[in-house]
Amino acid sequence: MSFRERLKNYYFIFIGLIPSFFLVFLSLNLIMKITRSVKPAYIDTYKSIFKNRRFNKYNILEIGIGGHDLEHYKGGSLLMWKHYFLFSNIYGLDIIDKNYNIFPRIRSFVGSQTDETTLNNILANIKKVDIIIDDGSHYLDHIFFSFKYLFDHLSDDGIYIIEDIKMPYLKSLEDTPLDKITNPGLFFNNLIHRINSSKFGEIVDDYYINNIKRVICKDQQIIIYKGKRNSKKLLNKFPSNKTKDGYIKISDKLNNN
């Protein structure tokens, strides 16, 4: 290890071992800077999502710890979350052994986000998971695999965040229940489409539509809020073959003119 890398290592260890309570007055921006986390593109979003959650006791899992060598610490987001969420436990998963296990309230796991045994082992160890951030391989099929596997295990009010998603935007969307979609690009496009359109009916019920209350799509980032919705009430409010209370269907009106 070079002298420079050794210094970086000591810096990370020092920052990681500072009691988080000493940093309680620091903003997320400042914590990001001192932990050298590489999330400036998302920091404003995180500030708004997490501002009322800082003192909650969560289990947070980040897929992808960062850095590509074993010799010194990199990817400070585990440290950032630890110092920001004062009472939460932070878990990291990486395909390379990053050994983040020397810091209080942080534990790292080694394995792929596409490996069921690895994901099962994490779930068995941490019991419940409240926030998941996928900043791993960024391959769509990997993102999709982890989401499909982990979403069910997310706590009832949990949040699932996918970073750096470059999904294809399609010209037309067919209405297919999400459980039946196997293409990840189509899945996330349809998820947004179905959450947005469910109030107007004419969509088929599925597991995700009943268990996701909000989807926010930012530049290369998708934020999925888990929560029960009674879609039965929402579905078929305006069945396509009849008008309700004298409403004239816009399409009929347009056709008649």
Ligand SMILES: C[S@@+](CC[C@H](N)C(=O)[O-])C[C@H]1O[C@@H](n2cnc3c(N)ncnc32)[C@H](O)[C@@H]1O
């Ligand atoms: C962009 S970096 C993560 C940066 C870090 N989250 C941060 O904000 O500082 C991506 C990480 O994902 C890891 N990775 C790549 N493929 C993976 C896979 N299939 N499963 C788990 N981790 C993976 C890489 O080793 C790398 O450390």
